[in-house]
Amino acid sequence: MRKIALAYSGGLDTSVIVPWLKENYPGAEVICVAADIGQGEDELRGVREKAIASGASECYVEDMRKEFVEDFVYPTLRAGAIYNRKYLLGTSIARPIIAKRQVDVARAVGADALSHGCTGKGNDQVRFELTYMTFAPDLPVIAPWREAAWKIRSREDALKYAAEHNVPVTASAKKIYSRDRNLWHISHEGGVLEDPGQGAPKDLFLLTTDPADAPNTPEVVTIGFEQGTPVSVNGESLDAVALLTRLNEIAGRHGVGRADIVEDRLIGMKSRGVYETPGGTLLYTALSELEMLVLDRRTLAAKDNISPRYADLVYEGRWWTTEKKAYDAMINVIQGRVTGSIGLSLFKGTATIVSRKSDHALYDEAFVTFGEDDVYQQSDATGFIRLFGLPQRVRALKDRKLIAEGKLEAPAETTLELT
Numbered sequence: 175m176r177k178i179a180l181a182y183s184g185g186l187d188t189s190v191i192v193p194w195l196k197e198n199y200p201g202a203e204v205i206c207v208a209a210d211i212g213q214g215e216d217e218l219r220g221v222r223e224k225a226i227a228s229g230a231s232e233c234y235v236e237d238m239r240k241e242f243v244e245d246f247v248y249p250t251l252r253a254g255a256i257y258n259r260k261y262l263l264g265t266s267i268a269r270p271i272i273a274k275r276q277v278d279v280a281r282a283v284g285a286d287a288l289s290h291g292c293t294g295k296g297n298d299q300v301r302f303e304l305t306y307m308t309f310a311p312d313l314p315v316i317a318p319w320r321e322a323a324w325k326i327r328s329r330e331d332a333l334k335y336a337a338e339h340n341v342p343v344t345a346s347a348k349k350i351y352s353r354d355r356n357l358w359h360i361s362h363e364g365g366v367l368e369d370p371g372q373g374a375p376k377d378l379f380l381l382t383t384d385p386a387d388a389p390n391t392p393e394v395v396t397i398g399f400e401q402g403t404p405v406s407v408n409g410e411s412l413d414a415v416a417l418l419t420r421l422n423e424i425a426g427r428h429g430v431g432r433a434d435i436v437e438d439r440l441i442g443m444k445s446r447g448v449y450e451t452p453g454g455t456l457l458y459t460a461l462s463e464l465e466m467l468v469l470d471r472r473t474l475a476a477k478d479n480i481s482p483r484y485a486d487l488v489y490e491g492r493w494w495t496t497e498k499k500a501y502d503a504m505i506n507v508i509q510g511r512v513t514g515s516i517g518l519s520l521f522k523g524t525a526t527i528v529s530r531k532s533d534h535a536l537y538d539e540a541f542v543t544f545g546e547d548d549v550y551q552q553s554d555a556t557g558f559i560r561l562f563g564l565p566q567r568v569r570a571l572k573d574r575k576l577i578a579e580g581k582l583e584a585p586a587e588t589t590l591e592l593t
Contacts, residue, residue, distance in 0.1 A: 175199050175202045175286040175287050176201075176202060176203065176284075176286050177202065177203045177204075177205055177231075177280075177283060177284060177285040177286055177287075178195055178199065178202050178203070178204050178205065178285060178286065178287045178288070178289050178316060179205045179207055179276055179277075179279055179280035179283065179285040179287070179288050179289065180192065180195065180204055180205065180206050180207065180230075180276075180288075180289045180290070180291075181207055181272055181273065181276045181288075181289070181290045181291065181302065182206035182207060182208045182221070182225055182230075182233060183208065183217075183221075183291075184208060184217065184218070184220075184221035184224050184225070185217075186329070186332050186333070186336065186343050187291045187332065188206075188291040189224065189225075189228050189336060189341050189342075189343050190228075190326065190332050190335050190336050190339070190341055190343075191289065191291050191318055192204050192206065192225065192228040192229045192230050192341070193228060193229045193335075193339040193341060194318055194324070194326075194335070195289060195316065195318070196229050198321075198323050199316075202286075202287075203230075203231040204229060204230045204231060204289075205230065205231060205232050205233075205234070205279065205280070205283050205285060206222075206225040206230045206232070206233035206234070207233075207234050207236070207272075207275060207276040207279045207280075208221050208222070208225070208233060208234070208235045208236070209235075209236050209238050209271065209272045209275055209276075210235060210236065210237045210238060210239060211238050211239055211242040211268055211271065211272070211356040211357060212239050212242065212243075212355075212356045212357025212358070212415070213355045213356050213357075214355060217355065218235065221233065221235060222235055224342055227340075227341070227342050228339075228341045228342065229339075229341075232283075234279050236275050236279075238271060238272075238275060239357055239415045240413070240414060240415055241271065242267075242268065242271055242356065242357060242358075243357060243358075243414035243415055243418055244414045245271070246267045246268070246270065246271050246493075247267060247357075247358050247414075247418070247454075248403055248404070248414065249502060249505070250263055250267050250484070250488055251402075251404075251454070251457055251458065251461060252402040252403065252461070252505050252509050253480065253481055253484040253485075253501060253502075253505050254458070254461075254462065254465075254477060254478070254480075254481035254484075255481055255482075255484040255485035255487075255488055256458070256481065256482075256485055257437070257485040257486070257488070257489045258435055258437045258438060260433045260435050260449075261433065261435055261437055261447075261449060261489075262358070262359065262433070262449070262451045262454045262455070262458065263485065263488050263489060264354075264356060264358045264359030264360070264361060264449060264451055264454070265297075265298070265354045265356075265359075265361055266297070266301065266488045266489045266491070267358070267488055267493075268354075268356050268358075269298055269301035269302055269305070269491060270301060270305050270491065270493035270494065272302075273290075273301070273302045273305035273306060274305055274309060274494075276288065277305070277306065277309040277310045277313075280310065280313065281310070285313070286313070286314075287313055287314045287315070287316055288306050288310060288313050288314075288315050288316070289315070289316040289317070289318070290302045290303075290315075290317060291318065291319070292317065292319065293319045294317070294319050294320045295439075295441065295443070296439070296441070297439055297440045297441070297489070297490075297491070299317060299319075299320075300440055300441075300490065300491045301490075301491030301493075302491075303315055303317075303491075304490075304491040304492060304493075304494070305491070305493070305494060308494040309494070329347055329349065330347055333346070333347060350364065350365035350366075351363065351364050351365050351367070351378065352364040353380075355380075357415065357418055357419070357422075358418070358451060358453075358454055359381075359449055359450060359451040359454060360380055360381055360449070360450050361447050361448070361449050362374070362378055362379075362447065362448040362449070362450075363445065363446070363447045363448075367446050367447070367448060368446065370436055370446050373434075374434055374448045378448060379432065379448075379450060380450065381422065381426045381431070381450040381452055382425070382426045382429050382430065382431055382432055382450050382452050383426060383427055383428065383429045384429060385428075385429035385522040385523030385524075386429075386522070387429075388427065388428045388429040388521075388522045388523065389427065389428065392519045392520060392521040393424065393427075393428060393519070393520045393521075394517055394518065394519050394520075394528060395407065395408060395421070395424050395456065395517070395518050395520060396408050396409065396515050396516070396517045396518075396529070397421070397456065397457065397460045397515065397516055397518070398411075398514070398515045399460070399461060399464055399512060399513060399514060399515070399516075400513050401506075401509050401510055401511075401512060401513055402461060402465075402505075402508075402509030402512040403509075404417055404418075404457055404461075405417070406515075407420050407421060407424075418453050418454075418457075419453075420453075421452065421453030421454075421456050421457065422452045422453040424452075424453075424456075424520065425452030425453055425455060425456050425520065425525070426450075426452040427520075428520035428521060428522065428523070429522060429523040430452055430455055430456065430520055430523055430524065430525050431450055431451045431452035431453070431454065431455035431456075432448070432449070432450055432523070433448070433449045433450075433451065434446075434448050434449075435447055435448075435449065440489065440490050440491075455525065456518060456520075456525055459516075459518060459525050459527075460516035460518060461512070461516075463516050463527050463530060464512055464514050464515075464516050464530065464532060465477070465512055467514065467530045467532055467535045467536070467537055468511055468512050468513075468514065468532050468534045468535055468536060469508065469511075469512070469536070470536060473508055476504075476508070477505070477508050480501055480504060480505070483501070484498075484501050484505075487501070511534040512532075512534070513532060513533070513534060514530070514531050514532025514533065514534065514535070515529070515530075515531050515532075516529065516530055516531075517529030517530075
């Protein structure tokens with residue numbers, strides 16, 4: 175192999191993979207591809223220099239924040255996709271966009287293979303490789319964690335390998351947690367979290383204030399939507415990146431957006447993770463309320479049927495499929511009138527609905543008032559109830575006849591003493 179394109183984060187694992195690839199594939203150049211999807215300046219600072227110092231021939235750092243939010247986060251939000259009841263899919267939606275850009279760079283530089291640093295126990299290996307299969311089915315995949323030559327089995331092993339190969343790393347053996355961060359969320363795994371009987375330590379959280387320490391005064395935030403897509407905060411129109419950043423700050427300040435989950439990994443085992451999705455939690459809450467205001471009962475039920483299937487699709491890395499395109503087409507129709515605003519009151523870890531507004535609202539006070547109205551004849555309910563309950567009435571009359579003819583056993587009598 176002449177060139178290997180590696181999905182690169184600048185962390186300990188992918189940093190040691192660079193020299194490992196050069197060692198195990200002699201003569202091959204390693205081309206690193208890093209995607210900026212909002213993980214923060216601290217994580218990306220000097221990432222290209224670090225890759226070159228580790229032995230890479232080049233490192234491309236791609237700013238993909240706008241595309242990430244608009245084309246990956248928002249479609250998942252509009253679909254109402256939530257995995258295992260609580261997970262808002264922050265890591266899952268990030269992998270297809272990273273892998274797709276990795277393939278694009280690989281094609282541009284003439285790479286002969288693709289590589290990633292995912293472990294053989296996780297979900298990410300599937301998400302990366304299903305994207306590879308879609309856009310580069312001809313390129314072989316090198317997954318070091320699954321190869322016999324890979325002898326690194328712990329953080330200590332990785333640090334030792336880095337020192338032996340003069341790989342610059344900022345990590346240390348004292349790092350307790352494994353984290354993944356982007357503009358949508360941050361996940362925490364490992365350490366004490368591997369014991370589901372232990373609560374998450376207070377110093378674990380990075381994006382959200384402890385609800386007990388949050389402000390003692392509630393804050394109201396109003397989120398505007400157009401056809402199911404967030405467009406404004408407190409009346410100010412914002413682009414996708416600025417809007418999500420603003421909501422992350424507001425929700426994080428009030429301790430909103432924490433989730434502690436024992437989830438089902440795609441490969442079969444259960445794992446425990448703690449997630450912080452502050453802005454995303456507000457968006458899911460607000461959009462759900464707006465849908466209930468605008469959508470009719472059957473359409474809302476149809477969407478609720480699609481949502482968990484969409485969540486499974488995203489979690490399993492099946493982003494680039496006909497199935498997803500079909501779901502998106504349906505969601506686009508459903509969200510066609512979901513335009514309006516929702517007000518949320520944030521207070522010590524909670525987000526409570528305080529206002530709902532939409533020109534497309536199906537709620538109409540003229541119809542639901544207990545006072546006089548001229549749009550609903552209450553006597554019409556009599557015929558409706560007779561028709562709605564007709565199958566039950568026919569069954570009851572039929573059973574009575576069969577019991578009288580001795581063809582059906584009568585139900586046990588109920589003895590009731592009146593006082």
